[in-house]
Amino acid sequence: MQTFILNNKKLITLLSGFLIVSGFFSRFVFGNIVVLQTALIIASIIGIAPIAIQAYQALKVKVISIDVLVTIAVVGAFLIQNFEESAIVTFLFLFGHFLEQRTLNQTRSAIKELTEMAPERALVQTNTGEFEEVDVDEVEEGDVLLVKTGAKIPVDGTVLSGEGYINEASITGESVPVTKTEDLNVYAGTILENGTLQIVADRVGEETTFGKIIELVEEAQDSKSEAERFIDKFSKYYTPAVLVLSFIVWIISQNIELAITILVLGCPGALVIGVPVSNVSGIGNGARHGVLLKGSEVIHDFSRVDTIVFDKTGTLTAGTPTVARKETYGEDSEEALNYLVSVERESDHPLAKAILEEIKATKNYVVTETEVIKGGGIVAQVSGHRVTVGNVTLMHKEGVKLSKRAQKDIKQAEEKGHSLVLTAVDGELRSLMGIKDQVRLGVKNDLKKLKELGVQNLVVLSGDNQGTVDAVASELNLTEAHGHMLPEDKSAYIKKLQEEGQIVAFVGDGVNDSPSLALADIGIAMGSGTDVAIETSDVVLMNSDFNRLPHALGLVKATASNMIQNIVIAVGVVLILLASVFFSDWMNMSIGMLVHEGSILVVILNGMRLLKYRLPRSRETEQVNKVKIK
Structure with missing residues (x-):
């Protein structure tokens, strides 16, 4: 019965709303108070059912949730025969939950889009030399596959023969097709827009770059930052405190309706949901733009970085000497x-x-x-x-x-x-x-953006000779440049910066510089999702595109700011509502619940703005992109 009720919350919400509207229609059009009272009583009873079940489930695990507060408030209003308040509060709570889930689902749209991009079928060469269509899960490493125009690449592999244009937006975030010929690598989830290719499978299933991207983003969206953990802990004590406050008010004032109203107004819904929705939206935006942020904690630390240390070859330079x-x-x-x-x-x-x-x-x-x-x-x-x-x-x-x-x-x-x-x-x-080795196209402008975003020190460390490193540093206006650096020297230098109180990000290729990537406060790997890059770093810039670094930093700063905004909104609304109970005559349960649900939607919509975040592009960047396309 409990499962049936919870599975039909939308229907219950709709029916509750219909009864309330019908009751007031009968009251004001036909003057029938009996129909109004009956409709409100039924709406209260069916409306409180799913809320009470969720409250019971929370109490079973010794948690006093928002559902517990609302259940007590509605039952209290029902017992004092304030059926109007009990019916409207349950409807608003259920309707607000429906809207929350609908809008929250949109913040996870990046994962949904990625999952939908995952290939399901593949043409595999049989022993007779013919190609047979099979489920992608049946493909094994070493299999030869045929990919036709318009099809998704089913695995990470190497082109054996053929030529075509592939849209790698699912991997790199860029929609401009890339030419693929013999011996070049292709990635699962990308789309062959034109041509025919035969490829050999190098990595299949969850081991593909695309599979690891989905896994990483899912893990990141489910992870909790320090702020979220604090709010969870705060809510654990805050919610019972509201219950105690309501009881004290009832004892002192003997006003049960006032006590019930405090229960409703003190619900910390917006506070609980505000930070997670910002994190999820920020991580989702990164996934769409070729930036993998490995968790909410990364967002917090990355947003505070004041020093970025770079490896030279393949990072600041093109890596094709x-x-x-x-x-x-x-x-x-x-x-x-x-x-x-x-x-x-x-x-x-x-x-x-x-x-x-x-x-x-x-x-x-x-x-x-x-x-x-x-x-x-x-x-x-x-x-x-x-x-x-x-x-x-x-x-x-x-x-x-x-x-x-x-x-x-x-x-x-x-x-x-x-x-x-x-x-x-x-x-x-x-x-x-x-x-x-030529300096990457547009990297000078990208470094300028990093400084505009608040990075104070830009340092290059390289195993190359000092003259070469100085030449690159001079061309790019870097703060410091150090050559003849072994991997352990780079790690020691990063540790020295951290001991001086600097928050350090290290940008490298994810292979030779794995110790530095692990030691830095934030390790940023340049690479097309290589195993070492994904395992060692906190952030992966797909396709080794340096232009994604300013976007990543701007995004985490916007996300951190968005979290603070949501906390201020949530706490501010609760304080205003509670003050209104004691210092005004117009506040009641229904208005309080309406404002409460409204505040939840406000913080969700505020967080969802991050899904559309883009770093403003300068004229220099536009010119560089035109050159790349040509």
Whole structure:
């Protein structure tokens, strides 16, 4: 019976409203008071049923909820035969709950939209070479899939053949189609707008980037911030306090109607719902714009950040460096370059990729006993030779002597902002590669926005040489720049800033800088949802789009401000209502309940404004976006 009543709350609300309207219609049109009284009594009884059930369920777990206060108030009004108050209060409470649920569902629309984007079917290649349509849950890693025009990509995978334009808005927040060809990655939930692709499944189900985005946003929306935990604790004691206050007023004044009115007016509904709706809306907005905020606590901490520390390569720079200078030393330089290429094939570092694109080896060698020197480079055995590939620090560590010419070349390259890759064979320097990585398009304007949003210090930490780091810092007007930094050096520097009282966010690629991401007050990962980025960081900027960082900071500041607004509205309304009971003649239960439900809707609608939040764009940003589209 309880389940039936609770499942039909909408019908009960509608019937209660109909009875109240019908009763007053009979009273004022036909002068029939009996019909009015009967209608109000029935409306009171059916209206209080779902509220009383919820109150009983709350009391079973030793919680004095809002439903308990309303139930006591309505029963009291009914017993003193104030049927008008009891009927109207129950209707307003039920109708207010209906409106709350309807508007709250809209704040979770980001999750609903993401879930609806999830692919359900896939065309999988069978043993005969034909493609068969199956449920997406049946797809396994390594399967070959066919995706046709208009279809959703069912898994994270790599293109085997074909070409097409894919809308990656579900992953990156950008609706501009991206061209996909052989060997490029595709993501589940994105849409192939034109073309046909064959892909091999790399990650399936919940392990896909899209699956993890949904999981993260759901967890974030369900998490509670410090403010929410405080309000939950406050409500736990506040609600019984209202009950006690009402009882004391009744004992002193002997006015049962006044005591009942206090029960209704003291309900903390808007206070309880105000902060969660702000958090949910803020997180939902982030999900729509390619910013994953991992919980309400992140919003609180991120909004207070005054120092942002950046990794250089792949964060402030595009991460696609090219060789700008090449020098060789000693005899048989071609053989030394072949050794270099053979060693760099063992690395996935961006600088290694630049070297491989620049140098075409005439001979390949087997590399053995490879040792990666953290923050330095690689030492390996190649055809019986000890080959050292890395920066100047590694050369010194290995005892490699640098000639005057080499020292001059190094100095010139560093002054031009080049990253250096030196190669030594058996302790002798054989080559120098000066590699230049371009600053990200539009990043200077984005950094300017961060300062406008209240960030005081912008710092770059890099394992690169100081000259290169200084060149980037000068171009971008950064506060500080430090080169030759190992991962542990970066962590130590962040700890130093925190000890000085600064609230620090670290922005990195989520792989090499995972210690710093974990140590910082807020870790922000640039990346297309890689495993390490999602696991280590507090915030993920999808598709490595730096432009999302100012939006993320502006969003969390707006969300934090919105929470405060809702708390002020909720507390202010309760204080005004309670004051009106004692210092005015017009306040009663019905008016109080109407204002109470109205305040709940106000804080919900105020929180929902965050769903439409967008950081104002400057002219520079518009110009950058036009260039990107072209």
